[in-house]
Amino acid sequence: xxxxxxxxxxxxxxxxxxxxxxxxxxxxxxxxxxxxxxxxxxxxxxxxxxxxxxxxxxxxxxxxxxxxxxxxxxxxxxxxxxxxxxxxxxxxxxxxxxxxxxxxxxxxxxxxxxxxxxxxxxxxxxxxxxxxxxxxxxxxxxxxxxxxxxxxxxxxxxxxxxxxxxxxxxxxxxxxxxxxxxxxxxxxxxxxxxxxxxxxxxxxxxxxxxxxxxxxxxxxxxxxxxxxxxxxxxxxxxxxxxxxxxxxxxxxxxxxxxxxxxxxxxxxxxxxxxxxxxxxxxxxxxxxxxxxxxxxxxxxx
Numbered sequence: 216x217x218x219x220x221x222x223x224x225x226x227x228x229x230x231x232x233x234x235x236x237x238x239x240x241x242x243x244x245x246x247x248x249x250x251x252x253x254x255x256x257x258x259x260x261x262x263x264x265x266x267x268x269x270x271x272x273x274x275x276x277x278x279x280x281x282x283x284x285x286x287x288x289x290x291x292x293x294x295x296x297x298x299x300x301x302x303x304x305x306x307x308x309x310x311x312x313x314x315x316x317x318x319x320x321x322x323x324x325x326x327x328x329x330x331x332x333x334x335x336x337x338x339x340x341x342x343x344x345x346x347x348x349x350x351x352x353x354x355x356x357x358x359x360x361x362x363x364x365x366x367x368x369x370x371x372x373x374x375x376x377x378x379x380x381x382x383x384x385x386x387x388x389x390x391x392x393x394x395x396x397x398x399x400x401x402x403x404x405x406x407x408x409x410x411x412x413x414x415x416x417x418x419x420x421x422x423x424x425x426x427x428x429x430x431x432x433x434x435x436x437x438x439x440x441x442x443x444x445x446x447x448x449x450x451x452x453x454x455x456x457x458x459x460x461x462x463x464x465x466x467x468x469x470x471x472x473x474x475x476x477x478x479x480x481x482x483x484x485x486x487x488x489x490x491x492x493x494x495x496x497x498x499x500x501x502x503x504x505x506x507x508x509x510x511x512x513x514x515x516x
Contacts, residue, residue, distance in 0.1 A: 217500040218507045219493075221255070221474050223452045224375030224400035226336045228255035228310055228475060231508060232465065232493045235456050235479030236261055236314035236339060236379075237286065241300035242307075248486035253493055256310035258477060259300060261341055263316050264325035266292040276412045276421035281431020281458070281480060283410050285424035288316045288344065293329045301333055310336040312377070318347040320364055324371045331373040338374050339454075340364070343381040343406045355381035355406070358393035365397025375400035377454060380445070382434075383409050387441040388448035395449045402445060403454035403477065405438045431480040432458045439471050446472025446513055460488060462495020472513040 219230040233256040239245055241259040251257060269289025276283045290296070296313075304311050313335050317323040327338055342355035342364055354360045365378055378394040380387060382405035391402055407428025412421035438457025446453050455473030459465050460481040468476045481488035500508060 217497055217505065219497060219500070221508060221512075223337065223377070223454070223474055226310060226375065229308075230255045230493050230496065231469065231473075231475035232489055232496070233312065233454065233475055233477045234258050234482065234489060235477035236341065237284075237288075238479040238482045241296070241304065243300070243303050245482065245486060249490055251304075251307040251309050253490050254309045255475060255493075256312050256336070257304055257307075258312040258339060259296070259304075259314055261288045261290055261314045261316035262293055262296045262326060263288065263290055264293055264322050264329070266290065266295070267316075271423040273421065273423055274427070276427065278410070278412055278429070278431075278433075280433025281429055282483070283412055283422060283427035283429055284407070285422045285427035287424070288341075290316075293326050297329065297333055301335060305334055312337040312339050314339045314341055314379070315368075316341045316344045318344060320367050323364065323368050327368055327372040327374075327376075331371075335374060337377055337401075338368075338372055339377040339379050339403055340368055341379050341406070343379065343383075353381055353383075355379075355390060356384055358389050361390050361393040362397040365394050365399050369398040369400075377401040377403050379406055380404040381406045382437060382441055382457075388444050391445040391449045391451075395451055399451060401452045401454065401474075402449070403456065404445060405434070405441050405457045408434055408437065430458070432460055434458045435464060435467075439467055442468055442473050443471040443515075459492070460485070462492045462499060465492050465496060466499055466511065469508070469511040470513070470515040474512055
């Protein structure tokens with residue numbers, strides 16, 4: 216019998232497979248395809264303190280090896296989320312991770328305080344949101360801002376916080392160390408890479424926003440490298456993501472140092488991807504005589 220349990224900041228997951236924020240809604244739309252009870256955790260779409268309308272359309276474009284999105288974190292806000300989505304997810308035997316977004320530190324704090332009394336297990340703090348007070352640069356692109364927002368959110372959060380790092384930086388280890396210094400309980404990486412597509416027939420941008428977040432298989436080698444670097448720079452558990460479509464992909468992240476993985480873009484072209492990855496990890500462990508999945512974490516040095 217293989218043991219696939221992993222622990223992130225004191226929260227035990229039955230296996231290391233999670234969904235990536237923004238690719239799985241809040242679970243309900245996928246529940247007819249996927250048995251949510253099989254997943255280590257469901258990570259919700261980003262939740263803000265007030266409803267966000269998102270960016271103008273078109274806001275998704277397919278590209279070689281993945282997709283670009285400029286959804287703009289459209290969401291109904293914390294009130295609707297707490298009333299509608301949390302009760303739905305509580306029907307399943309899986310952990311609940313709420314992705315939190317905001318445009319100012321006060322926005323984030325507002326949401327984490329609202330979630331303090333809700334039955335959710337972990338909070339993933341999306342610091343790739345543009346910081347309005349700093350002229351629109353994302354919190355996650357300045358180490359001082361990373362440390363500051365982490366410290367402020369941590370001081371108000373009742374659940375452990377996972378800081379989600381942007382790859383659009385010169386040195387990911389600087390950001391990882393800043394989040395650790397601010398008191399983060401865990402890290403998740405990578406968020407999307409900034410990309411662009413131009414429609415040569417219309418001679419215009421494929422996305423109304425001009426740029427968007429690149430995700431999918433093409434970014435996986437970058438993500439694996441960054442997870443490996445972060446895992447060797449800090450002592451925090453890491454949730455690895457970026458182009459994971461198969462169990463082999465997920466195992467690569469575990470070997471690089473991730474404690475768990477999040478599956479994102481793959482959900483769009485294979486709604487069963489998450490469960491197939493859970494089963495694939497189990498098969499791999501049986502094939503190689505690995506009793507405990509923790510033996511794989513960071514095994515490549």
